[in-house]
Amino acid sequence: MVKGFKYAGISAGIKKKEGKDLALIYSDEPLSVAGVFTTSKVKAAPVILDMERIAQGKARAVIINSGNANACTGPQGLEDAKGIAHAVAKEMNLKDEEVLVCSTGVIGQRLPLDKIEAAVPDLVSSLNEGGDDDVARAIMTTDSFKKAFSLSKEINGTLVTVGGIAKGAGMISPNMATMLSFVMTDAVIKPEMLSHALKVATEVSFNCITVDGDMSTNDTVIALASGVSGAEINEGSAGHLTFLSMMKEVMITLAKMIVSDGEGATKLIEINVRGAETPAEAKKAALKIANSPLVKTAFYGEDANWGRIAGAVGGADIRMDESRLDIFFDDVQLVKGGLFTGDEAEKSATAVMKKKEVVLTVEINLGTHESTIWTCDLTHDYIRINAEYRS
């Protein structure tokens, strides 16, 4: 997927169900590394460990397991996370501090350290340049499809690739909700600049999606730059802007894949709030709509129920004037100046609602700020998946 990296994904028997559940991403060369993490007060052990290790800036390998989150596991959990990293370091002749750890799955149960330790030699010997597909599969939990995307562009005459892998379907909310993502590049970029690019791109991608408004204990996005393309990213250059736009495009694509795979989702909904007084108010309104169970079930029912959208905006604690409110389903205007535009428009809006992807635009008409949030509908399958999980 991206030059300078090797990948592996195998089954170590961590998940209850059959399938790959242990992955490794590795570079022969020293890497530039950056990370963004859950803002939850309850942070999983691997998150605590990675935050420390990324600050030291020395990582060469990331080991990831699915099936167990190693969250709410106390001091023992931190020891277990260090234990996994140690197993990889020992096998590969690395320092412990050069190995990052990510976990996803059930909360509050001790990690099966023995199973993982036993699988590490196999994992390491499976490393190969084409193994990114195995990584994408091994990190899946309730995901119904694997999520990977990469693109290449010339920077200063040299082809640079940015490629990402992600997992996540439920427990998705802005501010890094249960999802893991690994973004690799072969550009030559300093850790500070990589960290800045990662933060900027996260803000417009993973922090703009919501499935159910819940934030996870384990959310992590790690960026790794191998530098093997030789293309140097210099601060403020045209190449820097190209690199930033590549990071955004890769991460927005992965973020939309996560929402499309929202637990039980049948529709991808893009919510644009325009004309708000501040960017924060635009985002608050967009999130209020996106997280409203009444709005989400109306989408599932393919009902252009604009009253629920107006109700959600009204409850969003932002400045607004009902008599200025416009609402569009794709390009069909169903509300103008706070009032229903009529049965003809409703018929068109109902046709829009039958599509797999719908763009909802809410025009506040007070200011100049806007926000885009992606979400999905709330369905019977969401209930089934989450009422049955663990049992």
Add this chain to the structure above:
Amino acid sequence: MVKGFKYAGISAGIKKKEGKDLALIYSDEPLSVAGVFTTSKVKAAPVILDMERIAQGKARAVIINSGNANACTGPQGLEDAKGIAHAVAKEMNLKDEEVLVCSTGVIGQRLPLDKIEAAVPDLVSSLNEGGDDDVARAIMTTDSFKKAFSLSKEINGTLVTVGGIAKGAGMISPNMATMLSFVMTDAVIKPEMLSHALKVATEVSFNCITVDGDMSTNDTVIALASGVSGAEINEGSAGHLTFLSMMKEVMITLAKMIVSDGEGATKLIEINVRGAETPAEAKKAALKIANSPLVKTAFYGEDANWGRIAGAVGGADIRMDESRLDIFFDDVQLVKGGLFTGDEAEKSATAVMKKKEVVLTVEINLGTHESTIWTCDLTHDYIRINAEYRS
């Protein structure tokens, strides 16, 4: 139900389905009146009208329709609300300002004023002292049972009654979510004191329930005091405290009925957060848990999934320390100091989860403040009801 009032509930053909949909509460004598209303920026026409009229303090009658919310209907909607009040006033020889109006139902469609005007003579002639049951039925929308409760106590040697009627099942959230409630008393109490009692009691009852985190355009609680018992409520007296506790008990009982009847609900869940640094943080954490779809579906699945509860608290943006967190299902402690207490406790907690009413207690162990929120589980029927509504 309460002396000094007459009630009526009839069918006027406003609802699509058969059944009563128009109600009237009336007093021969001048009343003390108070109201609390939705804090949504999008307020329904009857809410705007009642806020004005209650400030004038002259009401004698309340007309209520279900089947149409008269919300998002602009200046025409306000004219229609005035029109209904006028029809009642004309029929009963009252001033227009003496009639309050409440509406609940679909948003954004014009009220069928002609049908309501045609039904008003019937409605007025149906008024009788035992008609409170008809009112409770006529104001129902997606409610599956009628909600009424009253109690009587002696104040200064005189029996005083406080009785309430409520409707609401979906779109319920604190800060007055789609629900209507009418609280009647025969006590003699000044409007300012009645208004204060109503606000205090709302804060610990209707503002402490949530079904789906959505707030309505129409939420209204109106308190009416006929004074016919002759029992005077004097500020700061023992009788005043008795009256306040009666208001709270009636309104908490109605509030819990609404949650029990949450759309699709199979369980009533009481969430107690204790040991928070401030009352606001306690309430924020309790609401975060109560509105988490992952927590609500776990209750539906009868799974004591404490990890989702810890995750919700962690994401609640309050001060907390994971290593101090305790979680109880009824009196079964499943988490102590942030850690799982073991399989034996889980077995007991799983038994608790099979009950129709479960008390969840989350002990933050940092401060002295607490909050109680009532909610229900999130089920297949919630999806069915809300995906099909309108169609």
